[in-house]
Amino acid sequence: MYDSKKLKEIEQSEAAWAEKTQKVLDKRPERKQRFQTLSGIPLERAYTPLSAPDCDYMRDLGFPGSYPYTRGVQPTMYRGRFWTMRQYAGFASAEASNKRYKYLLEQGQTGLSVAFDLPTQIGYDSDHPMARGEVGKVGVAIDSLGDLEALFDGIPLDRVSTSMTINAPAAILLAMYVQTAAKQGVGAEKLQGTIQNDILKEYAARGTYIFPPGPSMRIITDTFAFCSQHIPKWNTISISGYHIREAGSTAVQEVAFTLANGIAYVEAALQAGLKVDDFAPRLSFFFNAHLDFFEEVAKFRAARRLWARIMKERFDAKLPKSLMLRFHTQTAGCSLTAQQPQNNIVRVTLQALSAVLGGTQSLHTNSMDEAFSLPSEEAVQIALRTQQVIAYESGVANTVDPLGGSFYLERLTNEIEARAQAYIDQIDKKGGAVAAIEQGYIQKEIQESAYTHQKAVEAGEEIVVGLNRFREEEAPPKNLLRVDPAVRESQVTKLKKLKAERDNIAVASAMKALKKCAQGNDNLMPSIMEAVSRYATLGEICDTLREVFGEYRPVSTL
Amino acid sequence: MTKKKIRVLAAKPGLDGHDRGIKVICYALRDAGMEVIYTGLRQTPEQIVRAAIQEDVDVIAMSVLSGAHDYLFPRVMELLEEAGAADMLVIGGGIIPEEDIPYLKEIGIRAIFGPGTPTSDIVRFIQENVSE
Numbered sequence: 001m002y003d004s005k006k007l008k009e010i011e012q013s014e015a016a017w018a019e020k021t022q023k024v025l026d027k028r029p030e031r032k033q034r035f036q037t038l039s040g041i042p043l044e045r046a047y048t049p050l051s052a053p054d055c056d057y058m059r060d061l062g063f064p065g066s067y068p069y070t071r072g073v074q075p076t077m078y079r080g081r082f083w084t085m086r087q088y089a090g091f092a093s094a095e096a097s098n099k100r101y102k103y104l105l106e107q108g109q110t111g112l113s114v115a116f117d118l119p120t121q122i123g124y125d126s127d128h129p130m131a132r133g134e135v136g137k138v139g140v141a142i143d144s145l146g147d148l149e150a151l152f153d154g155i156p157l158d159r160v161s162t163s164m165t166i167n168a169p170a171a172i173l174l175a176m177y178v179q180t181a182a183k184q185g186v187g188a189e190k191l192q193g194t195i196q197n198d199i200l201k202e203y204a205a206r207g208t209y210i211f212p213p214g215p216s217m218r219i220i221t222d223t224f225a226f227c228s229q230h231i232p233k234w235n236t237i238s239i240s241g242y243h244i245r246e247a248g249s250t251a252v253q254e255v256a257f258t259l260a261n262g263i264a265y266v267e268a269a270l271q272a273g274l275k276v277d278d279f280a281p282r283l284s285f286f287f288n289a290h291l292d293f294f295e296e297v298a299k300f301r302a303a304r305r306l307w308a309r310i311m312k313e314r315f316d317a318k319l320p321k322s323l324m325l326r327f328h329t330q331t332a333g334c335s336l337t338a339q340q341p342q343n344n345i346v347r348v349t350l351q352a353l354s355a356v357l358g359g360t361q362s363l364h365t366n367s368m369d370e371a372f373s374l375p376s377e378e379a380v381q382i383a384l385r386t387q388q389v390i391a392y393e394s395g396v397a398n399t400v401d402p403l404g405g406s407f408y409l410e411r412l413t414n415e416i417e418a419r420a421q422a423y424i425d426q427i428d429k430k431g432g433a434v435a436a437i438e439q440g441y442i443q444k445e446i447q448e449s450a451y452t453h454q455k456a457v458e459a460g461e462e463i464v465v466g467l468n469r470f471r472e473e474e475a476p477p478k479n480l481l482r483v484d485p486a487v488r489e490s491q492v493t494k495l496k497k498l499k500a501e502r503d504n505i506a507v508a509s510a511m512k513a514l515k516k517c518a519q520g521n522d523n524l525m526p527s528i529m530e531a532v533s534r535y536a537t538l539g540e541i542c543d544t545l546r547e548v549f550g551e552y553r554p555v556s557t558l
Numbered sequence: 559m560t561k562k563k564i565r566v567l568a569a570k571p572g573l574d575g576h577d578r579g580i581k582v583i584c585y586a587l588r589d590a591g592m593e594v595i596y597t598g599l600r601q602t603p604e605q606i607v608r609a610a611i612q613e614d615v616d617v618i619a620m621s622v623l624s625g626a627h628d629y630l631f632p633r634v635m636e637l638l639e640e641a642g643a644a645d646m647l648v649i650g651g652g653i654i655p656e657e658d659i660p661y662l663k664e665i666g667i668r669a670i671f672g673p674g675t676p677t678s679d680i681v682r683f684i685q686e687n688v689s690e
Contacts, residue, residue, distance in 0.1 A: 133633075
């Protein structure tokens with residue numbers, strides 16, 4: 001971006017500056033010997049045009065809404081419309097969660113995000129022995145279409161977009177959603193939302209897997225194919241770095257492992273016979289907004305540029321939408337402290353700001369009390385207000401990519417892209433993301449980063465305010481949300497009633513058809529839709545698929 | 559005379575997949591010279607107690623972040639009692655509300671370590687409380 005004569009001048013001035021600085025350093029050394037980002041990228045004292053001398057504006061940055069999308073996926077970004085404010089919520093029963101959703105919508109939230117309990121996420125009905133103690137705890141319990149109907153009762157599904165954090169049974173929840181909408185008179189072609197549907201990060205970092213990789217990838221590519229025909233506005237997957245980061249990875253690993261998983265999904269879909277431009281526009285992503293502010297902004301920009309290049313160069317995608325990395329962001333749960341929890345509001349604010357300056361399409365801000373329990377209503381309200389203050393008051397949304405062109409930010413963006421690319425090359429050598437996970441490579445990389453960070457905190461090399469510095473005596477927090485354990489009993493009662501009242505012959509024949517379909521190669525979605533519409537339970541459908549596909553056995557990495 | 563290494567079963571009861579904490583603790587206990595067996599995810603209380611007895615461990619360290627500790631921890635203690643191993647040192651951690659801790663201690667869980675606990679505290683607690 002600079003002519004060589006100008007760069008030469010800067011170089012000479014820099015040498016003079018370094019000399020002058022040395023005198024200051026002799027008198028007053030810096031706070032640390034070495035400065036680095038939270039991910040360990042070494043940092044210079046100050047950045048100048050020399051930090052990225054071969055930067056080519058049109059090649060590396062371009063305009064917002066243009067390849068390689070470094071500055072954002074839309075030409076107007078938040079000048080057109082703010083990001084979607086989407087708080088992840090759900091607990092206890094469908095009825096209790098429905099009330100929370102209506103509250104959030106009244107408070108100005110613009111999209112829904114459903115948290116399911118663990119039995120639902122792992123394909124067990126509430127009456128399964130493995131579900132003991134877990135029903136309704138980390139999200140809402142969904143056993144059948146009836147529960148999903150109650151969950152969205154009175155919420156117009158043609159006017160709200162819904163993100164569902166569901167992976168192994170994503171196809172089943174999608175089928176339930178389509179049918180709930182149909183009962184409201186809303187056609188599938190109008191539905192907007194996302195299923196997470198990202199099994200690879202479940203194996204690597206989050207743990208709610210059911211089936212082995214082969215059949216899991218088939219279910220996923222079946223949903224790609226089905227949605228491209230019937231639910232064209234649906235995001236068929238949310239390829240998630242969030243949980244990889246929560247499990248302890250660095251920012252670079254977050255980008256690398258997420259995009260490597262993305263590559264694996266694209267390859268699986270191509271292998272299943274889909275055309276890249278038919279499904280790639282509906283791929284979406286999900287990242288973490290962590291503490292190191294500039295590193296996070298750079299991370300989002302680097303991920304966008306890297307994905308655009310991968311889709312164009314590696315997969316020869318042609319449609320602009322196939323090249324765009326659109327993403328949701330959640331602030332870093334693992335950065336919240338149980339100590340002096342009000343400080344978490346400030347952490348979340350900074351993290352949310354990094355996501356906005358990084359060009360996120362939607363955002364969840366964590367609540368201050370999440371180191372203790374699911375958030376209370378008051379805590380959620382502050383979290384949502386944090387987004388609203390950033391959007392309406394801070395002014396950062398008035399121009400696109402306001403930090404673009406910062407010497408530091410551009411250098412960091414380049415660094416993260418290059419380091420992530422190096423990881424992706426390594427994963428390619430191991431045979432791709434699926435093989436790397438089966439070898440335990442990704443898991444080990446993540447857990448080693450987690451331990452390195454923990455040791456740095458315990459050694460006082462990383463300061464956590466209120467935890468290893470600036471501590472104070474404090475009373476335990478009050479007004480935490482508790483899930484009533486009676487929710488299990490009421491789900492079990494509902495299940496009994498359902499099984500007594502539904503057409504069990506139709507259920508049995510739907511399950512038989514599903515089994516046959518699973519044994520063959522046809523798209524699974526139509527048989528899942530049929531089973532769901534007959535009020536077959538989530539557990540019954542998953543059990544049928546377990547019989548055919550078997551279950552995933554994780555590799556030990558410790 | 560060489561002192562026998564302390565053996566620890568690190569366990570994830572229930573369906574919770576958050577294993578960052580327990581894995582970090584596994585590393586830290588090993589670095590402190592203990593032998594650590596990690597169960598992996600999705601263990602039933604029965605599996606945990608069986609593994610603890612088979613592996614002849616001195617300590618069970620359980621981690622739950624899903625809120626299911628209110629069922630899973632007492633169930634493990636019940637099964638230990640039934641197996642005649644009620645004297646085993648059992649500790650827990652995760653997202654455990656303060657108000658639950660007195661009951662968990664009453665049923666024999668010796669310590670609950672919440673978010674932000676230095677691993678060195680856990681190491682020290684185990685070293686000081688394992689019966690010789």
